Amino acid sequence: MFKITSIFITVYLLAIGVQSKQCPLIQSMGDINGPAFMGLWYQLERYPDIFETGFKCQTANYSLNTDGTVNITHNEYTDVGDYEISYHGYGIPQPNNPSNVTEIFPEFPPMNANVLVVATDYVSYALTYSCRNLPFNQRYENAWILGRNKTISSISPQTLSQLKQMLSSKGSSVQKFRLTTQDCDN
Numbered sequence: 799m800f801k802i803t804s805i806f807i808t809v810y811l812l813a814i815g816v817q818s819k820q821c822p823l824i825q826s827m828g829d830i831n832g833p834a835f836m837g838l839w840y841q842l843e844r845y846p847d848i849f850e851t852g853f854k855c856q857t858a859n860y861s862l863n864t865d866g867t868v869n870i871t872h873n874e875y876t877d878v879g880d881y882e883i884s885y886h887g888y889g890i891p892q893p894n895n896p897s898n899v900t901e902i903f904p905e906f907p908p909m910n911a912n913v914l915v916v917a918t919d920y921v922s923y924a925l926t927y928s929c930r931n932l933p934f935n936q937r938y939e940n941a942w943i944l945g946r947n948k949t950i951s952s953i954s955p956q957t958l959s960q961l962k963q964m965l966s967s968k969g970s971s972v973q974k975f976r977l978t979t980q981d982c983d984n
């Protein structure tokens with residue numbers, strides 16, 4: 799009996815130990831109407847993220863180039879002093895899955911990331927997601943809820959919870975979402 803119990807506990811502990819913290823299998827929305835997605839988006843909620851700590855009023859402005867790439871301008875303000883920062887990059891949609899976009903920001907600090915458009919209705923909300931596997935069974939994960947308007951109340955509570963469900967059902971911890979302050983004149 800003792801032996802069986804200890805085997806059971808060992809297997810149980812192993813199972814916890816190997817529980818994957820690698821990226822969940824979140825899909826992008828597949829086909830996307832690129833031109834309809836372009837233009838200005840306000841960031842309304844995000845997972846805490848080192849690059850955006852100390853900043854508020856984040857926006858993204860997307861514009862489509864004739865070759866299918868996307869120009870991206872991110873704007874934000876420092877929490878302290880309302881100092882405006884703007885940085886530029888571009889996105890390369892995958893030909894066979896254009897809602898999966900490789901984003902490249904060549905300026906300091908140079909960054910690139912795979913960003914998925916998980917859902918959007920083009921006119922009020924979008925959910926975007928990015929995740930990278932790290933060594934030691936860890937991941938670096940970002941999620942953003944974007945709106946065409948500045949206030950989270952412009953997205954219905956039902957829609958918001960459906961969007962979060964798309965992440966949580968695949969194993970992402972949506973309780974990490976935090977409201978983005980949008981109190982700037984932009």
Ligand SMILES: *[C@@H]1O[C@H](CO)[C@@H](O)[C@H](O)[C@H]1NC(C)=O
Pocket residue numbers: 824825826892895898899900912914
């Ligand atoms: C998105 O594209 C990258 C390569 O560009 C690929 O590694 C990744 O698996 C793709 N993700 C999804 C969800 O399609």
Ligand SMILES: *[C@@H]1O[C@H](CO)[C@@H](O)[C@H](O)[C@H]1NC(C)=O
Pocket residue numbers: 837838859860861
């Ligand atoms: C977004 O970018 C486009 C193309 O560069 C520009 O014409 C437009 O004024 C920008 N919109 C905002 C709100 O910055």
Ligand SMILES: *[C@@H]1O[C@H](CO)[C@@H](O)[C@H](O)[C@H]1NC(C)=O
Pocket residue numbers: 861862863869
């Ligand atoms: C994208 O950016 C490039 C380089 O700054 C610029 O020449 C081009 O006009 C931009 N395209 C659009 C659609 O704004």
Ligand SMILES: *[C@@H]1O[C@H](CO)[C@@H](O)[C@H](O)[C@H]1NC(C)=O
Pocket residue numbers: 922946947951952953
């Ligand atoms: C978004 O803002 C515009 C103007 O700022 C307003 O006309 C529209 O009703 C707003 N939409 C929602 C869903 O709040």
